[in-house]
Amino acid sequence: MALNDIPLFDEVLLRNLPVDNQVISEPNMDGLRLRPLCTRDFDRGFMKTLAQLTDVGDVSPETFIDRFEEMKRLGNHYVVVVEDTDNGSVVATALLILERKFIHACTTRGRVEDVVVCSSVRGKGLGKLLVSTLTLLAERLGCYKVTLECKPAISSFYERLGYTVSEELYMQRRFGH
Ligand SMILES: CC(C)(COP(=O)(O)OP(=O)(O)OC[C@H]1O[C@@H](n2cnc3c(N)ncnc32)[C@H](O)[C@@H]1OP(=O)(O)O)[C@@H](O)C(=O)NCCC(=O)NCCS
Structure with a gap:
């Protein structure tokens, strides 16, 4: 299959989210467009952008x-x-990501992950726009809470957006890949 512009999810879900007290009914800012991922974004530098967050490995278009x-x-x-x-x-x-659960009467939890803004356009509010959008989307999609993990140095970025530090510990076990 070739790369194409078919969105990962219905873009309508991003409309009319009350981000930062402004209703983004038309999520097109000056020269910038917030939208769902499509496979053609592979050729638009999506993985290079992600590489500013962490190691992305060697991913072919087919694997993508x-x-x-x-x-x-x-x-x-x-x-x-x-x-x-x-x-x-x-x-x-x-x-x-939405996590479906049986607890709390079959509730849904949201997790915000892999937030990254290219260094050339940082400090213009894009990080804030992304996280606010996904937080409101989580609420719109029925999540009872939305969580994320981050380095302590960056916690104030999320605190500005209404997130608070949880009492729970983040634990992990890694598998060497
Ligand atoms: C963190 C990151 C997403 C912020 O994106 P950005 O577009 O530069 O941030 P914004 O311009 O939307 O900033 C929003 C607010 O957060 C503050 N802020 C930005 N980066 C911050 C940081 N690293 N730590 C604390 N506060 C930060 C800004 O000063 C701004 O404050 P204001 O609302 O009072 O003016 C971006 O620096 C990035 O991609 N970093 C590398 C990847 C990364 O660490 N991602 C987070 C993984 S948990």
Whole structure:
């Protein structure tokens, strides 16, 4: 299958979210467009943007498409990107994952992950726009809470957006890959 512009999820979900007291009914800022990920974003530098967050490894277009299709099939992954429409490059991205549960009467929890803004456009409010958008989307999609993990040095970025430090410890076990 070739790279294309079919969105990962319905863009309508991003409309009319009351981000930062402004209703973003038309999520197009000057030369920038907030929208769902599509596979063509592979050619627009999506992975290079993610590489400013962490090691992304060597991913072929085929592997990228497979992962995209898997996420689309699962229907609980909401990857958004900000495209610089002047040059067609992806300059920022973030992911919301919905976790379905049996507790709290079969509730849903949201997790915000992989938030990154290209260094060339930091400090312009894009990080804030991404996280606010996904937080409101989580609420719109019925989550009872939305959580994220971050380094202590960056916690004030999220605190500005209404997140508080949880009492719970973040624990992990890594598997060497
Ligand atoms: C963290 C990051 C997403 C912020 O994006 P950004 O577009 O530069 O941030 P914004 O311009 O939207 O800033 C929003 C507010 O957060 C503050 N802020 C920005 N970066 C911050 C940081 N690293 N630590 C604390 N506060 C920060 C800004 O001063 C601004 O404050 P204001 O609302 O009072 O003016 C971006 O620096 C980045 O991609 N960093 C590398 C990847 C990373 O660490 N991602 C987070 C993983 S948990």
